[in-house]
Amino acid sequence: MNTRDQILTAIRAARERRTPVEHPGRFGGWRPVEPPPPLEGFEAMFTQAGGEVVHVSGTVERDDWLRTFLAEFQHLSMGAGVPPGIADLGPTRINPGDEHAADVGVSMARGAIAETGSLMMDARDGRRAQLLPPVLVVLVDRSTVHATVADAFESARGDLSAAIGLHSGPSKSADIGQVMVKGVHGPGRVIAVLA
Amino acid sequence: MRVALFVTCLGDQFFAEACADAVRLLRHVGAEVSFPTDQTCCGQPAFNSGHRREALRMMRHTTQVFADAEYVVLPSGSCAGMVRSMYSGLSDTDEARAAAEDLAARTYELSEFLVSVADCEELGDGLTGHRVAYHHGCHALRELGVSDQPVTLLRSCGAEVIEWSADRECCGFGGTFSAKLPEVSAAMADHKLDTLPDVDVVTSADGGCLLQLSGRAGRRELPVPFRHLASLLWQGVAGAEAPRGSA
């Protein structure tokens, strides 16, 4: 018998003696108080974890904000899903593969989640761009903000890329003497731009 | 109310006066107290150290001794927890389980009985001005859900129950654990003692915990007085005139 079958055979034999437990169904995220509306909830949770939120009314306002914000940086990395026009807004755009050389990145979220204050980052947008720059701007379409993780996962399951990342704030660690520090490996500053 | 008192091994030998105070308290709230003299040990030391067969024998004996009691009251949260929460699972026959569950339904820790069965929330004012720290024994707290009752009773006697950050943390007794791993057990007691606020007396519904804490305090020459809850509560009823508990 190969290893696989050995393991499965041993499990089957023991499982005979286990009373089957029923699956309890969908996770309800039960809370004592009614959560706020999704957009508000997302902002509250994301900022509580140290993230920043910017609201813009449309592409013009978004680009204005980006132009001002990006002015202080030298090298920009961009996610594949980011509107190409953004490349012209300020810093030099670095080539894909060199994201580690960028001092700022702009990525496109596939969605967001209010319950946990999470940005849903998709591999198709480029994983290095989401992770390597020390400062990350994430563009979010308001209509993609889900109320709960369960909602978000239900709607994502039919369209899964190689990897989805949930980013719920800047990178942090308290491993050095239990003191919280930001920006250990991932971006130390994350700004969600909701349009 | 007919109450059979189950004093437990430690109660009989190390907290005899406290057990006598338990009798006084029970009579004070109108109970008719008996002491079935065939009682021995609830079996917890055997059960907790994995000697299931021996624990079962002691459970059998105990369920027989208390078969006819209307209520069984123990001045020990830990032993009450053994009877109420563990006996049923320990049973090896349907008959034993039925007897165990029947006994469990009639069994109470002392302060729990006073508040929940005897409906007593006021005892006296004999503890007025006393600053008291209450140690929640783990089994009273978790197996019996006894947490407010002793504190309510102490307060009703005028005691000031002082906040203690570690009041719900284990003292490190754990029965045979205290002897098998004495160094860690002592460190656990040290955390309790080192966080103890300035009080006149430390009390608990569990004799084992009091032996552990007072034994460690004694070794470290810390001048902290410890008294069993039953004795302190009886002092609450009878005032300073009350016969003094031994610990």
Place this chain on the structure above:
Amino acid sequence: MTGSSPEYRPGAYREAAAHSLRETPMVRDSVGSATRTFDSLRAHAYADVESDRWRDWARDVKGHALTHLDQYLEQAERSLVRNGVHVHWAATAEDVHRVIAKVVETHGVRTVVKSKSMLSEELDVNAHLESLGVRPVETDLGEYIIQLLDEPPSHIVGPAIHRSLDDCRVLFHERLGTPLDSEPDELAAAARAALREDFLSADLGISGGNFLAADTGTVALIENEGNIRLTTSVPRVHVALVGIEKVVPRFEDLAGLLQLTARAATGQPIGLFVSLIQGPRTGDEVDGPEEVHVVLVDNGRTTLFEDDVAWEALRCVRCGACLNICPVYRQTGGHAYGWTYSGPIGAIISPGLLGLDRALPLPHASSLCGACTDVCPVRIPIPELLIHWRERTVDEGRNSTAERLGMKAYAGLAERPGAFSAAASALRWTPWRAAGRALPVLSGWVQERDAPSPSPRSFRDLWREGIE
């Protein structure tokens, strides 16, 4: 472990614990403050939601998965293969080593970046990599610290909680050249810079896996630093080591499990970074590993599953909440336990994973206070399982003869009330110190505490005389 410490194995628990308390009191301070902080964050995070309901739900999801384990493992395998993942089954650490060796050889791997994985610790992956001439680099900041110190992790979530800020200052000064008075953020920046080089040059990333969703073949990973995302995104090849008990039925189940695990572990609503990995990079993706392997690891888990009581421990999501609240763990931290898994969870799974003989006395390293089970997100009845292993110790005759005979005699007396009270009274007047040689129970007691003073007269005597 520091050089003079007792051996690192469960059997040396008592000596190691005593040594730690005596020789390194700072460990007790660091561990005590870290665990109390973790626990109070957990308590707040539980209070914000209907945590009892969440925990019932999680208990049942894991319980359901385990009672259909073979089916879900087979389904997970099919899903992973469909996603283009190489699936391997490993019965032992050696099996895992072979899989890794093959990947190393095929891809000419020289440097491996690793993200914190207790399973990797359990399997001794780093030592194996070194034996292949490969440099393993731990990238979680806590793991990085203990790798530099050449120590095992002392906590399943915070591997370096036994080390103080000053310990880290000295270490980073020696190894990375940072000034001795550096602040934590400066130390972290130095580590980030050093590790960034490794991320960019490594050919292989090795991770664990918190959950594996059977229907989508998703490996889910939780973290706060971003190093897991980097480990699983930047190198050309990714190997995920996943215990067979990590499988859950559905992708949607992750919604609750990810949140509850984070609340239990650190009091956060969710880990700052969650990776949901389906497979290797596909055609429309600009980066990500070209090859992904998932190793389904047994290494004693089926043995634990075969135990009719202890199998419940396989629900564990390794949140560390039971360690954080454990008054025993708090005194020494994890090293005293002598193996990868410490604290309450270590005491109940080590006997299954290692064999009871090698795990003793860990099931006895508990006062049975029950605090652990109060906080466990999947409601593992930890004290019950501890007692179960103690019963197995007795059944297999692994306890001392003195204890066995003592308990028999004690039970015999307890059935004979007259003899019992006579014996008890005798004990009352025994000088404990002197009797310690015959009764180890008493010598253990008086080693650390004063013997209790007996009541002048037993209660029986008081009752006979009449109580007023």
